[in-house]
Amino acid sequence: MSPFRISWKNIWSKPLNAALNILLIAFGTAILTVLLLASTQIEDKLTKNSKDIDLVVGAKGSPLQLILSSIYYIDFPTGNIPMNEAKKLMRNPFVKKAVPLALGDNYNGVRIVGTDSNYISLYGLKIQEGKFWKADMEATIGANVAHAQQLKVGDTFFGGHGLTEMNDQHKDHAYKVVGILTPQQNVTDNLILTGIGSVWRMHGDEHAEDTHDHDQEREYTSLLIQYRSPMAVAMFPMMVNQTTNMQAASPAQESTRLFSLIGVGVDTLQWFALLIMLIAAVSVFVNLYNSLKERRYDLAIMRTLGASKTKLFSLIILEGLILTVIGAIIGVAFGHGILHLIGTYQESSQAKMSGLIFIKEEFYLLGAGLMIGVLAAIIPAIQAYRSNISKILAEN
Incomplete structure (x- = not known):
């Protein structure tokens, strides 16, 4: 069985825990996506519409x-x-x-x-x-x-x-x-x-x-x-x-002032979203840590069957990556959907937002999801790598 399939089965052995971790990551990513898209579109509109007016x-x-x-x-x-x-x-x-x-x-x-x-x-x-x-x-x-x-x-x-x-x-x-x-x-x-x-x-x-x-x-x-x-x-x-x-x-001065006023609220929401992402990282860590304790014997058996320490390490890291990447992808998609819904109900056509616009900065959000997955899984992965097979088997 491939490492990916093993990690996938381990994750969904406890579906509620997995769903909660994905939901937390998706929620934080969705907020960041909405803020990123909205602020980018607002700044783009401010710039385009006043660029030749002094x-x-x-x-x-x-x-x-x-x-x-x-x-x-x-x-x-x-x-x-x-x-x-x-x-x-x-x-x-x-x-x-x-x-x-x-x-x-x-x-x-x-x-x-x-x-x-x-x-x-x-x-x-x-x-x-x-x-x-x-x-x-x-x-x-x-x-x-x-x-x-x-x-x-x-x-x-x-x-x-x-x-x-x-x-x-x-x-x-x-x-x-x-x-x-x-x-x-x-x-x-x-x-x-x-x-x-x-x-x-x-x-x-x-x-x-x-x-x-x-x-x-x-x-x-x-x-x-x-x-x-x-x-x-x-x-x-x-x-x-x-x-x-x-x-x-002056359009330049007033647009800057307007964007700075908007930016106060945006910054607050960004910190809120980052806090949610941090909570999600801790949740993934706790989930993997507890799962590791419950699977110590299974991992020891895998070692006796020829699995290397490196393979066990990579399995745990892969679990963290799967959880966070799924959450990040769902969050980005959900963020686009929310913004498009907001744009549909906006009265002013001049300030209308669109969820159909994609920007390169969104890849940073996916990269952040990968980083969270690695950081959350690194300690449990190290413990799996350092596990004493003889001691674990003797205890069971």
């Missing part, structure tokens, strides 16, 4: 709220800013590119973003089908939006006031889908893009194309800004915050 300018309020609403579209805007004042900032020598945003509407929970052609180059958008919006009430939609809302080029739809619900629909004006974006693997996959004039028209400005008479009244929600020179990093935000009624928020 600053966001908007109404006074929470800088983090401004970033979340204008880049990640998972919060309410801090307010609006006068278009005339915003245009002065857009012409500032420190500014290389400024992209205006007009928010406030949705379609079945999907954000409708009013902007201009600079948004296309900012995110490197490409068309999969149709074309980019040009005239008012034309819309180019993200790939995920087209799939989830069953929209195609030529379809029309009505927007609703607000950012999450369709209680107050603007049925006087219908958007027409003129294009579908190529999947970008960023926030734009989940947006409906249109001209700023469309958003103004939806909110009562019937003369949105007139860019002169109504400038004093028109507003943007925020500006996405790219700097022209490194000097702007120190000078421009301070100028905006101190000399205007607007605020400037």
